[in-house]
Amino acid sequence: MIANNIFNILSDFPKHERYDLSSQISCCSLSIPSNIVEKSTRINKSFSNFIDYPLGFSFELIIQLIVAKRKKHITEKHITEKHLIK
Numbered sequence: 499m500i501a502n503n504i505f506n507i508l509s510d511f512p513k514h515e516r517y518d519l520s521s522q523i524s525c526c527s528l529s530i531p532s533n534i535v536e537k538s539t540r541i542n543k544s545f546s547n548f549i550d551y552p553l554g555f556s557f558e559l560i561i562q563l564i565v566a567k568r569k570k571h572i573t574e575k576h577i578t579e580k581h582l583i584k
Contacts, residue, residue, distance in 0.1 A: 501527040504559075511571050519566060526559040 504527035511520045533551040540548070566572045 500530060507572055507576050511566075515569075515571060519562060519569070519571070523559065523562045523566065526555045526562060529555040530559070
């Protein structure tokens with residue numbers, strides 16, 4: 499699961515990022531599967547409505563991982579080995 503992979507790499511983030519970037523990354527990684535599960539329980543299961551929120555969170559997560567890479571908190575190896583961005 500993406501959230502587990504994210505939590506593994508966040509443990510290596512510098513302490514000064516714990517409440518900023520790493521917190522945002524953590525929230526997004528949990529929001530993707532959480533929203534999929536929550537939306538799948540709805541009576542009206544229109545696929546486009548069902549996937550909108552998790553898709554939005556996935557785009558946010560991609561940007562946040564790019565920022566983390568540019569700040570040298572993670573490497574390309576983190577991203578490819580953990581299959582965080584394809």
